[in-house]
């Protein structure tokens with residue numbers, strides 16, 4: 001997504017994620033935007049004004065009361081002169097200042113003085129992110145029309161794990177481009193009013209009361225997609241098999257075990273506008289699961305008579321009435337990825353296949369349970385291959401792509 005000719009005022013807060021702000025400047029400029037930076041005092045502990053200035057090709061602004069800065073470009077002009085303000089990393093402190101309308105330094109003053117769209121990329125320790133005060137501030141900012149990208153889940157600099165890592169620069173640039181693409185009544189929530197459904201995780205198919213057939217799906221990708229769609233304003237239901245993940249915020253979660261239960265839960269939720277089938281549904285189930293635990297017998301192991309499970313994606317994609325406007329399936333392939341994905345698109349009757357290359361060895365990308373993914377979007381019009389991204393970035397990009405596809409629809 002291009003940012004050609006757009007002027008972005010990047011406000012860098014003081015956090016360890018500051019180093020990613022430098023990469024963000026590079027990504028924004030590569031997409032055609034001009035970037036001007038404000039660094040808070042704390043930001044300068046992590047990023048020097050000189051590196052921000054070198055990468056942006058412009059002066060980096062730091063001081064509210066600098067005579068030279070005011071003479072060259074008044075602090076009000078700084079925000080007036082931009083098409084979009086991006087705050088990355090948005091620290092808990094900066095978010096609090098924004099939510100309460102402080103104008104105590106150059107960054108908060110520029111944010112208060114603006115009438116332009118504002119996008120924040122929060123980054124902080126998971127406990128700070130989950131603190132009621134930050135939650136309150138976030139709610140106020142959303143209410144004020146501020147758009148939010150991330151944070152991502154993962155390992156943090158402090159050694160803890162959870163939500164709080166700043167979104168990847170590519171995902172922030174995507175969100176900026178979506179905000180600036182205009183057209184939608186609420187650019188921050190292009191999917192407001194849209195009903196979406198996502199399947200995620202594995203299914204467990206019982207053999208007897210204590211054993212089951214399963215697979216290694218973690219649910220990370222599906223859960224991230226549900227979250228990303230909700231962040232764009234969609235009303236999302238996530239039908240999930242058994243996973244060890246927290247429910248994504250703002251999403252209605254239906255928990256199921258088997259493929260049959262997953263199909264029933266999906267059908268009960270129809271009609272929806274967009275459906276993304278990310279679950280790794282077991283292909284087979286045991287025809288007659290034992291009511292009692294199977295015993296070892298001298299005659300050797302029991303033979304499990306398997307029958308095929310319903311194909312949930314194909315069942316929904318081939319509905320003659322009440323079919324979602326957009327049906328997206330996934331395909332994990334190890335070879336001839338695109339060829340197989342195209343065949344799957346036709347066979348299942350869906351609109352897009354997100355083809356997932358599980359053969360790539362670099363960093364374990366695509367491997368079930370991993371954090372990164374290498375995907376291509378296969379549609380009837382062609383193939384779009386994305387770079388290696390973490391699963392949150394794949395989810396955010398896919399959600400933006402879905403929003404673009406559905407942008408002319410009126411939700412009822």
Ligand code: C5P
Pocket residue numbers: 199259277278279280281282283309310311312313314328329330331332
């Ligand atoms: O046929 P295959 O399992 O490779 O297809 C993968 C796609 O189909 C995924 O989108 C998956 O969620 C969906 N699927 C399904 N129900 C099944 C099998 C696969 O919805 N029984």
